[in-house]
Amino acid sequence: MSEPLVFHYEVDGSDFTSAGTASVTVKKELRQLGLPAEVIKKLSIAMYEGEINMVIHANGGTADVIVTEEYIDIILKDQGPGIEDVDLAMQEGYSTATAEIHSLGFGAGMGLPNMKRYSDEIAIETELNVGTTIRMRIYIR
Numbered sequence: 001m002s003e004p005l006v007f008h009y010e011v012d013g014s015d016f017t018s019a020g021t022a023s024v025t026v027k028k029e030l031r032q033l034g035l036p037a038e039v040i041k042k043l044s045i046a047m048y049e050g051e052i053n054m055v056i057h058a059n060g061g062t063a064d065v066i067v068t069e070e071y072i073d074i075i076l077k078d079q080g081p082g083i084e085d086v087d088l089a090m091q092e093g094y095s096t097a098t099a100e101i102h103s104l105g106f107g108a109g110m111g112l113p114n115m116k117r118y119s120d121e122i123a124i125e126t127e128l129n130v131g132t133t134i135r136m137r138i139y140i141r
Contacts, residue, residue, distance in 0.1 A: 005029075005067040011051050011078075013060025016104065022063045023047035030067070035140060042138050043072055046118040050076040050134055053111040056101050057081065058131065074119070074136040082128040090116065 007029065009022035027044045047063065054061040058080025066073040083089050089096075090112050097107025116122050119136035126132040 005033075007065040007067075009063040009065075011054045011060045011063055011076075013055050013058060013078075016055055016106070019051045019055045020048050022051055022065075026065050030072075033067070039072070039138055039140050042118040043074065046115045046136050046138070047074050047076075049111040049114045049118075050074070050136075052106060054078045054080070056097055056106055056111075061131075070140060071120075072138045072140065074134075074138070076134045076136075077131065078133075079131040082130055082132055083124065083126040084128060086124055086126060 007022075007026055009025070011022060012018045023044050026047065027040055030040045030043065043065075047065070051063060054063075054076065058078035061076060061078030061080070064073075064075040064077075066075075088094055091109070092113045093109040095102075095107045095109035097109075101107040112124075115134065115136060118138075120139045121135075121137040123135045124132065125135075
């Protein structure tokens with residue numbers, strides 16, 4: 001693979017049942033490329049958590065995945081409310097999800113911690129009332 005492979009997905013913020021579609025699609029593509037199972041697992045979990053967060057908190061967004069020979073970049077962008085306190089949001093169990101979201105089985109406060117846990121690098125850019133961009137990198141070893 002001399003040129004990076006680029007995948008782009010729109011994440012529908014109005015439908016929980018479609019959340020995870022992008023991560024499942026990328027997972028299939030990476031399997032076909034023969035990437036290591038551990039790399040695919042990390043990407044699937046990190047990306048799924050990001051998709052769910054975009055549905056819960058931001059009414060959707062976009063997910064871009066760039067695959068090179070050395071790493072995979074995941075770029076998640078939304079135009080949601082932004083993250084008021086990133087350090088607090090990174091703590092396991094912290095959640096701003098509504099009671100309705102909790103009743104659906106989501107909002108356990110593991111999204112950002114799992115994105116950090118399953119990526120090798122993570123950067124979060126957020127601005128209140130503008131949106132959030134999360135960049136994750138997973139190295140292919």
